[in-house]
Every structure is written in C-alpha cells, then in structure tokens.
Amino acid sequence: MSARLSVEDLAFGYGERVVGAGVGFSVAAGEVLCLLGPNGGGKTTLFKTLLGLLPPRGGRVRVDGEDTAGWSPRRRALAFGYVPQAGAGQFPFTVREMVLMGRTAHRGAFSAPAASDHAAAEAALERLGIGHLAERDWLRISGGERQMALIARALAQAPRVLVLDEPTASLDFGNQVRVLEQVRRLADGEGGEGLTVVFSTHHPEQAFAIADRVALLHGGRLARFGTPEEVITAAMMREVYGTEVEVVAVGADGMRVCLPVGLKRAVRAQVR
Ligand SMILES: Nc1ncnc2c1ncn2[C@@H]1O[C@H](COP(=O)(O)OP(=O)(O)OP(=O)(O)O)[C@@H](O)[C@H]1O
Numbered sequence: 420m421s422a423r424l425s426v427e428d429l430a431f432g433y434g435e436r437v438v439g440a441g442v443g444f445s446v447a448a449g450e451v452l453c454l455l456g457p458n459g460g461g462k463t464t465l466f467k468t469l470l471g472l473l474p475p476r477g478g479r480v481r482v483d484g485e486d487t488a489g490w491s492p493r494r495r496a497l498a499f500g501y502v503p504q505a506g507a508g509q510f511p512f513t514v515r516e517m518v519l520m521g522r523t524a525h526r527g528a529f530s531a532p533a534a535s536d537h538a539a540a541e542a543a544l545e546r547l548g549i550g551h552l553a554e555r556d557w558l559r560i561s562g563g564e565r566q567m568a569l570i571a572r573a574l575a576q577a578p579r580v581l582v583l584d585e586p587t588a589s590l591d592f593g594n595q596v597r598v599l600e601q602v603r604r605l606a607d608g609e610g611g612e613g614l615t616v617v618f619s620t621h622h623p624e625q626a627f628a629i630a631d632r633v634a635l636l637h638g639g640r641l642a643r644f645g646t647p648e649e650v651i652t653a654a655m656m657r658e659v660y661g662t663e664v665e666v667v668a669v670g671a672d673g674m675r676v677c678l679p680v681g682l683k684r685a686v687r688a689q690v691r
Pocket of ligand 1: 433436438456457458459460461462463464465
C-alpha cells in the first residue's frame with residue numbers, strides 16, 4: 420500500500436542550528452523523487468526529519484494528507500522504510516537476522532517472528548539477489564553487500580514510503596545499476612501497488628535514469644523542483660556546483676548525462 424508524501428513549509432536542523440527552511444514538495448504514490456544537492460546541503464537532515472528521527476522546526480510532513488506529527492514510532496515504522504547511508508554498525512547478527520528486523524513493527528519487539536515475517540525476509544533477500552549471504556556475519560561482509568542487505572531489510576518492512584540516503588554510494592558499477600533498477604521497479608509496483616520512493620545521490624545521471632521528479636536542496640532552500648530535464652541543466656550545474664557540464668542525450672532511448680567540459684584537458688594540464 421503506497422501513499423502520497425507531502426512536505427509543507429518544512430524547517431529542519433539540529434538544536435539551535437537551522438539547516439533548511441521553507442521546503443515544500445509532494446510525491447505521488449508510485450513516483451520516484453531524487454534529492455540532489457551539494458555536500459552538507461541538508462539532504463540527510465531533511466530525510467531524518469521526514470522520518471521523525473528529528474523533530475521538524477516548523478511546517479508539516481503528511482502521508483496521504485495526514486500530519487505525521489503525533490505518530491508513534493511504530494506507526495512511523497509501518498509507513499516509512501529507511502535505508503541510511505552505509506555504515507558498518509556493530510551488530511553481531513547474520514544478514515538474515517538483520518533483514519528479519521525489518522519486520523519488528525509488524526509484530527512488536529518481544530514476540531517471535533511469525534511464518535509471514537520469515538517469508539517476507541526471504542522474499543526480500545531473493546529480490547535483491549543476496550540469498551547466498553543470508554547466513555553470513557553482518558560484520559564480515561563488504562560495504563556493498565551490507566548496502567544491498569539494508570535495502571532488503573527496508574523491503575521486508577513493507578513500507579508505504581521508502582527513503583534511501585545515497586543508496587549506491589559504496590556499490591560497484593553492476594550493483595549500482597541493479598539497485599537503481601530495483602528502486603524503479605519498487606515504485607512501478609510490478610503486479611502490486613507501487614511504493615512512493617525518495618532517494619538522494621550525487622550523480623545526476625541517476626535522476627535522469629529513474630526519477631520522475633528532482634528536488635534540489637541548496638543553501639538551506641528548495642532551489643528547484645521539477646522533472647529531471649527541467650532541473651538538471653548546464654546553468655544549474657554551474658550555479659550549484661561551480662562546474663561546466665554539457666547535458667547530452669545518449670543511447671537508443673536518448674537518456675541524458677552530464678559530461679564535464681574540458682575535464683581531461685584540465686587534468687592533463689595539472690599533471691604537467
Ligand atoms: N548531528 C549533527 N549536529 C549538528 N549539525 C550537523 C549534524 N549532522 C550534520 N550536521 C550539519 O548539518 C548540515 C547538513 O548536513 P547533512 O548531513 O544533512 O548534509 P547532506 O546534504 O546529507 O550532505 P552529504 O551530501 O555530504 O551527505 C551540515 O552543515 C552538517 O555539518
């Protein structure tokens with residue numbers, strides 16, 4: 420069951436420190452929103468505020484029109500799946516146990532997992548193609564394998580809105596493509612109802628590849644919101660990142676990519 424996520428005039432930050440304000444957007448069920456913006460721009464802080472891990476400093480977060488302000492942690496866990504930025508964490512569990520933890524909100528922390536919880540965990544492991552890692556120790560797998568397992572955990576949770584913070588950051592090229600395909604499929608639904616997906620990345624190509632909408636967070640403001648083609652332009656990349664790029668359409672389906680202008684020449688000149 421997916422949901423519309425709406426953010427209204429949201430202000431967010433830590434203690435006295437305001438990171439962003441006046442942020443508003445809406446994502447429909449079955450859509451993918453890509454959050455772009457420079458390092459330290461506030462993407463993770465915005466995500467934590469959406470999820471209720473940080474209290475909003477102003478404004479509202481709504482799921483299907485309902486203000487989430489008074490929601491219990493369990494209610495939030497049933498609505499939102501979260502894949503945080505990859506970190507090892509100190510969990511002495513197997514990958515299967517970690518994925519099964521995604522089911523906690525469905526059964527309560529102190530009751531044993533039911534057959535349906537085990538089935539959801541197995542299905543998520545298979546869907547991400549990591550069934551072979553199920554018995555491996557969480558502390559002894561690679562960063563990329565851990566990232567895939569965190570996505571499986573969020574899937575096992577069966578959320579309505581899935582929030583992924585730089586989900587491809589530590590992945591090799593093949594796994595990046597597989598994760599992006601998977602994220603798009605989750606939004607499309609494939610037989611079932613599609614999820615509402617929000618993800619952040621530093622790679623504009625990923626927005627062109629799978630996003631319906633792009634939100635650009637810059638200087639604590641929502642600087643742009645629109646389709647990838649509307650938001651990701653040479654002028655925007657110059658203004659926000661201070662880089663000259665050419666936005667070109669490539670391949671049979673004309674997907675756009677950002678090519679840095681004169682990068683090879685500049686690097687050669689530096690090396691000399
Ligand atoms: N726990 C914290 N307490 C206080 N300030 C913080 C905390 N975590 C991050 N910040 C600050 O908040 C601002 C936004 O950080 P945030 O992690 O949200 O940015 P980001 O866009 O996710 O960055 P990146 O792309 O580098 O991951 C930064 O200036 C950062 O230094």
